[in-house]
Amino acid sequence: MSANASAPERRGVVIKFAVMFGVAALAGWLASLLPAPADIAAVYPDLVSAASPARLLGIRQIAAVAVFALIICATLMFEERRLGVAFVGISALLALKVLTLSEFVSSTELHIILLLVGMMTLVGALKDMGLFTWIIQTIINARHMTGFKFVAILMLLSGVMPGIVDEVTSIVFVLALVFQVCDTLKLRPTPFVLMSVMATNIGSTGTMLGNPVGILIGTKATPDPLSFGDFIARATPIMFLSLLATFLVLLVFYRKEIKLLDERLAERRASHIGLGPMVAIPYARGLAILLASLAFIAAHHPIEKALDLEPNTMLVAAPLTIAGLLMVFRSHRARHYVESSIEWWSLLFFMMLFAVSFALEHCGVTEVIADQIAPSGGAAPSKWILTPMIVAITAVGSAFVDNIVFVSTFIPIVKTIVANAPSMQPLWWALLFGACFGGNITAIGSTANLVAISMLGKRYSVKVAFLEWLKVGILVGVVSCAVATAVVLSYFKSTP
Helix, strand or coil: CCCCHHHHHHHHHHHHHHHHHHHHHHHHHHHHHCCCCCCCCCHHHHHCCCCCCHHHHHHHHHHHHHHHHHHHHHHHHHHHHHHHHHHHHHHHHHCCCCCCCHHHHCCCCHHHHHHHHHHHHHHHHHCCCCCHHHHHHHCCCCCCHHHHHHHHHHHHHHHHHHHHHHHHHHHHHHHHHHHHHHHHHHHHHHHHHHHHHHHHHHHHCCCCCCCCHHHHHHHHHHCCCCCCCHHHHHHHHEEEEEEHHHHHHHHCCCCCHHHHHHHHHHHHHHHHCHHHCCCCCCHHHHHHHHHHHHHHHCCCCHHHHHHHCCCCHHHHHHHHHHHHHHHHCCHHHHHHHHHHHHHHHHHHHHCCCCCCHHHHHCCHHHHHHHHHHHCCCCCCHHHHHHHHHHHHHHHHHHHCCCCHHHHHHHHCCCCHHHHHHHHCCCHHHHHHHHHHHHCCCCCCCCCHHHHHHHHHHHHHCCCCCCHHHHHHHHHHHHHHHHHHHHHHHHHHCCCC
């Protein structure tokens, strides 16, 4: 807490901490009601010789659930403190033997972290080369621009870019385009910011690289991990269909703002005035590196088969190879890429979160939840019920909790359900689309939303009211989730 904080601010922080620990205590009490796994020795061999192994296992379950609840509350109420809470929580789990040191290290999903490090370094180099600036400048100076055409280009660019780079980089550069147009035409920027960010969240599902959620699901899916090609074949068509549906919804919802944009553009066309200056940018090298990188990453599955490597080995190695080459040939900027382009704060938080999720699975908590959703011993609900159920649960959950937090918890649950019933394979895609599309429902539903709100506030001192976002967010969330659910089920209609 800042030494300069006022008394009301300090009271507010104290109240939030009290609520956070109250929720953790409640979650721990609920965990105490969970049944113990049948074979405790298989979960924790060190409890075999204990006088009351069930009681000690219960304490570990309570600790895992309570720490997870603390992290969720910290994410909602203390964004700047969530990593500190996660560090303390992990230390508690190690001290209580919920995790051993070796289990903690192996559960941090280092391969996912390294994949993200490689991609962030690549994106940092492409920024340096001016590639994204050239893209935005080209759109701004397009001839015969109309309101409909601009919104269509804005939505398409916002939808495609996250799958190539990532959702945060995408929204930062697309909003540079939005702000320039709104400043030039004297338009209220909020509607166009919301259009862009909602298309960004939808577009982040198009490839495995658009969102950490996709990487996490792709590498953890069972019985076989999902490849980059699987995402292109399955997720990309759904992304474009959902993007089209969202575009149509937003055309109607923001019809007045789009009409005003069209009128202002017509006035400038009549005066032969463009939207901004054109500056020569040497983009060819950056574009070639981007295309070569995407081709290398997309080819990871056949390369793995040819070299007899574990699934997704080259998916991780490809971005690291590209990043390494860029750092070698642009050595004067290498340190800058590592220090400034990589979101170490987020990556460290992801590592702690993955370890806590593993602890929940390790103690049998997620197995109990999975058995409540789809009982392994009886007649489980069919995929026609479970698929929309998972989409709805993850969409609502991701609207209020960071989707990485939600998905990392749900993966062991889905894994258990799929292991008991292989026909439930659609649930992996349901988890992906529910988590990412649900992020559009509220202003806190995704990292891209928070970045957009921050940029809007800094540029115009404008705050987006919760209800203003919610009105359009619910509409977009319901429509996009309905489209995704219908198409996912159509993919697997031949299975029971």
